[in-house]
Amino acid sequence: MISRIAYKASGAVRPALSAIGRTEDLRFSPDNRLLAIAGYARRRCLILRIDVETGVDGPAVTLHDFMELTSDSMGEIHGLDFVDDRTLAIANRDGLVALFALPREEPAGQSREIAAIRRVKGRRSSKLNSPGSIAVRLESHGRVTLLVCNNYTHLVTRHVVNRWLGYRATSNQPLLKRGLDIPDGIALSHDGQWIAVSSHGTKDVKIYRMSASLGPDSEPAGVLRNAGYPHGVRFTADDRHILVADAGSRMVHVYAGSGDWTGNRAPTRSIAVLDEETFLRGRASPEEGGPKGLDIDRSNNVVAVTCEEQTLAFFALASLINPQVPAFGHDLTRP
Template sequence: MLAIAAFTRKRCLVLRVDVETGSGGPSVTIHDFMELRSDSIGQVHGLDFIDDRTLVIANRDGQLAIFALPLESMAGQCHEITALRRISGKPFCKLNSPGSIVVRKESRGRIGLLVCNNYTHRVTRHVAVRWLGYRTTGNRPLLRNGLDIPDGIALSHDGHWIAVSSHGTRDVKLYRTSPSLGPDSEPTGILQDANYPHGLRFSGDGRHLLVADAGSPMVHVYDRESGWAGCRAPSRSIAVLDEKTFLRGSASPEEGGPKGLDIDRSNSVVAVTCEEQALAFFALASLIEPQIAAFGTT
C-alpha cells in the first residue's frame, strides 16, 4: 500500500501497488486506488502505516488522526471515514502544527508516534496503546536541539537512528536513540548541502539515507560509511524532476523540488512526490549505485 497526502484538498489517496523484481530490475504495477475523506483529515502533511489496515496522519492545522482502512472495497472509490482516535497531546506536550510522522513499534502492543511540530521546532513522542483503541498513555517532547522547522522524519530499520530534516538550518540532523535521548540532546550527525531537505528514508540495510530536496530537482544520497557521526555531504545527487517541471513549481527558492519520499518493503523501489509531479518511481539501485541505469514511472 502507498498513501499520498493531498495537503490543500484535505484528503488522502491510497494505492494498491505491487513491486516485482526480475533480471531487468524492479517493475511497479498500480492495481487499484481509493480516495479518503474525513472531518479528521485537514491539511494532511505527514502519514505512516501502523499496519496494513491502519493509517495515522498528521494534520498541520490540527491533530493526529488514526484510521482503519476500508481495503475490501477500493475500486477507485471515494470513502468518507471516521477516525478511530484523534490525538492532540497533553497540556504539557500539546501538538502544534504537526507535519511529518513516523511510527515506532514498541512493547506490549504500544505504538510510538514521533511527530515533527513544524512551527514550535521540536519532535514529540506520543505512545498509543492498540488494545485501548490507540489511547495515548505517554506524551513528551523528544527532540529540539538544532531543529528549525522540522519538515521530515525517518527511523532506521534497526531503530538505532532518528533522522530529522531541518528546513531553517537547511540540513538533516541524526540522533542516536537511547533511554537518555531528550530535547537537549545534541545531534550525533549532520547531513549538509541540500537546499531545503524535506522527505527522507533510510535504506533497508541502514547504509544509506535518501533525502528529497524541495529547493532543487534532486534526491540526495548519503552513505553511512563507518557510522553517522559528524558532518558529511551527499555521496551523490540525482535529478528526479526535469528542469521544466521543477521551474514550473519553483515560485520561491524553497519550492519546486521533490517533497514526499518512501522506499518499498523489498528495498528495491523509491517513490517520490511533489505538487508538479504527483508520483514517480525509481529503482533504488539506480540512486545509490550510479553505474545502474534509472527507470521512472509517473
C-alpha cells in the same frame, strides 16, 4: 536526469493522481500492497493498490486501483505512516494527529468518508502544534510510538498510544529540539538506533542516536550537510544509505555510511528526479518546486517521490545509490 520507472496504471488511477493537487508525504504499507499519498490541498488521502515486482530488466510497478478517503479528522494532511497493513496515522498541519482503520474492501475507484479511531492532541509541553511528518514505531504489549514533527514550534514530540486501549495515548513528551528549525521530515533506522530529522531552516538533516536519555537538549550525533531544503528522508533497508528529497531543487541527495551516522557528511550523489520544465512550474519560491515526499518500498528496490507538479514517480533504488548502475541520464553528482 535519472530515468523513471514507467509504471503501469489502470484507466481510473491516472485521473485520480492528477486530481489530488498539492501533495506532501507518501508511504508504502508494511505488506507493500498499498501506497498512501497525503493530499494536502484537497484535504484527503489517496490510497493506491500497488504491486512491485523484480525482473531481469529491473523493478516493475503496477498501480491497479485507488480509494480516495476523506474525514472530519483530515485537514491539511502533511505526514502519514502505517501502524499495520490496515491502520494509518495521519498528521494534519492545521490540526492534530488522527488514527484511521482503512476500509476492509479493496481499493476499487471509490471515494469514502471515514471516521477516526482516535485523535491525538498531546499535553502541556508536548501539545501538538502544526504537526507535519510522522514516524511510527511498534513497541511491546500493544504500544505504538508516534514521533511527530511540529513544524512551527521546531519540536519533535513522542506520543505512545496503546492499540489494546483503542489507541488511547498513555504518554506524551517533547523529544527533540536542539538544532531543529522547521522539522519537515522524519525517519527511523531499521536497526532502531537512529532518528533522522529534516531541518528546513538550517538546510540539513540532523541525526540523533536513540537512547533512554534522549531529550530536547540532546545534541545531534551527526549532520547531513548540503541538503538544500530537505523534506522526505529515508534509510535504506541495511541503514547504510540515507535518501533526502530537496524541495528547493530537482534533486534527491544520497548519503553513504557504515550504519554509524555520527559526524558530518556531504552527499555522495545528488541526482535530478524532476525535469527542468516541471520543476520551474512549481518554483513559487526558492523553497519550492522540487520533490517533497519520498519513500522506499518494503522490498528495498523502488523509490517513490511526490510533489505537486509530479504527483508520483518511481525510480530504481540501485540506480540512485550505486554509481556503477547507470542512471540513464545526467548523474548530477556533487564533488
